[in-house]
Amino acid sequence: MSATTRDNVSHRRERLLGDAPGAFAVARFVRVTPQKARRVADLIRGVRVEDALITLKFAPQGASENFYKLVDSAAANAETLEGLNRSTLVITTVTVDEGPTMKRWRPRAKGAANRILKRSSHLTVVVQPEDSSNDKKGGNR
Numbered sequence: 001m002s003a004t005t006r007d008n009v010s011h012r013r014e015r016l017l018g019d020a021p022g023a024f025a026v027a028r029f030v031r032v033t034p035q036k037a038r039r040v041a042d043l044i045r046g047v048r049v050e051d052a053l054i055t056l057k058f059a060p061q062g063a064s065e066n067f068y069k070l071v072d073s074a075a076a077n078a079e080t081l082e083g084l085n086r087s088t089l090v091i092t093t094v095t096v097d098e099g100p101t102m103k104r105w106r107p108r109a110k111g112a113a114n115r116i117l118k119r120s121s122h123l124t125v126v127v128q129p130e131d132s133s134n135d136k137k138g139g140n141r
Contacts, residue, residue: 016093022128023078024093025070030063033119034098037063041094041123049075049089049127066123067094074127084129093126 016024030037040063044052049071056068071091078084099120105113 016124016126017128020128021082021084022089022092022126023074023082023084024124024126025074025077027066027070027123029099030066030121030123031118032063032066032121034096034121036061037066037096037121037123040064040067041096044071044091044125045094047091048130049086049091052091067125070123070125071127074125078127088129088131089127090130091125092128093124095124097122097124 012026013024040056040059040061043055043059044067047055052071053068056064056071074091075086075089078089079086099122101120102118104116104118106116108114
């Protein structure tokens with residue numbers, strides 16, 4: 001199915017891709033801090049899908065496993081929903097947004113308590129074919 005024959009376009013797809021071919025995957029409420037997740041996101045932004053999967057498989061960061069599943073899911077969405085070839089896909093956009101923070105308390109000496117912030121993230125990966133991803137990027141690299 002191409003973007004022109006799509007009857008019902010979600011707001012999220014419209015915001016991420018518009019009418020361009022491609023697909024996306026979203027993981028919400030992932031229990032990793034946004035700062036640590038952005039380090040992994042910078043590794044795969046602008047890279048071909050197959051190269052990104054290899055990089056993520058051997059990356060030592062904890063968030064790389066979440067991104068591996070997300071990139072694989074986005075590529076599978078592009079294959080099944082859009083009919084695109086997996087070997088031509090490039091990761092055009094990777095966003096890491098801050099999710100809700102759980103507040104916890106740790107007891108300290110003399111009846112005091114310290115606050116512990118358990119942060120979470122919302123991860124989004126967008127993949128597009130190589131030829132259309134160059135049109136969207138323009139001169140920014």
